[in-house]
Amino acid sequence: MVDAARAAKMADRIKVIVAKTLERGIKDPRMGFVTITDVKVTGDLQHASVFYTVYGTDEERIDSAAALKSATGMLRSELGKNLTARLTPSLEFIADGIPENAALIESLLTEAAARDAEVENLKKTATYAGDEDPYVKPRVIADEDDDVDESR
Numbered sequence: 001m002v003d004a005a006r007a008a009k010m011a012d013r014i015k016v017i018v019a020k021t022l023e024r025g026i027k028d029p030r031m032g033f034v035t036i037t038d039v040k041v042t043g044d045l046q047h048a049s050v051f052y053t054v055y056g057t058d059e060e061r062i063d064s065a066a067a068l069k070s071a072t073g074m075l076r077s078e079l080g081k082n083l084t085a086r087l088t089p090s091l092e093f094i095a096d097g098i099p100e101n102a103a104l105i106e107s108l109l110t111e112a113a114a115r116d117a118e119v120e121n122l123k124k125t126a127t128y129a130g131d132e133d134p135y136v137k138p139r140v141i142a143d144e145d146d147d148v149d150e151s152r
Helices: 004-024 058-070 072-082 098-125 142-151
Strands: 033-041 047-055 090-095
Touching: 004 033, 004 047, 004 072, 033 058, 047 058, 058 072, 058 090, 072 090
Parallel strands: 047 090
Antiparallel strands: 033 047
């Protein structure tokens, strides 16, 4: 079993190698604007999951996924040439959901801001349901005690 630091270093190296190879080595016309976002390597360094995003439409994403799948063997051979490991890890390309998650978070923040504005408008016109100060005030008994003491 290898330590986590070595796996992280290998993941970073794989990320750089795959990105450079995609930039200059893939001539597939289906390949869109692909960005490698992350790489996760198993503890035994046998398998690498490469996360990527594609800038463009859904059709471009599907085409780029097919191009990456067909180029997996070539990318793995490039890894074997450039890595100083005994075994070359197998590659799996996984579409990263960063753009979709960012759009969802943006819509949730917009909705929260709209609700905050609505509450702010309601607060301006709000009135108390009862008295402004609903708490019972203690009676002032000091005056009554003074009257009782004087009569004795």
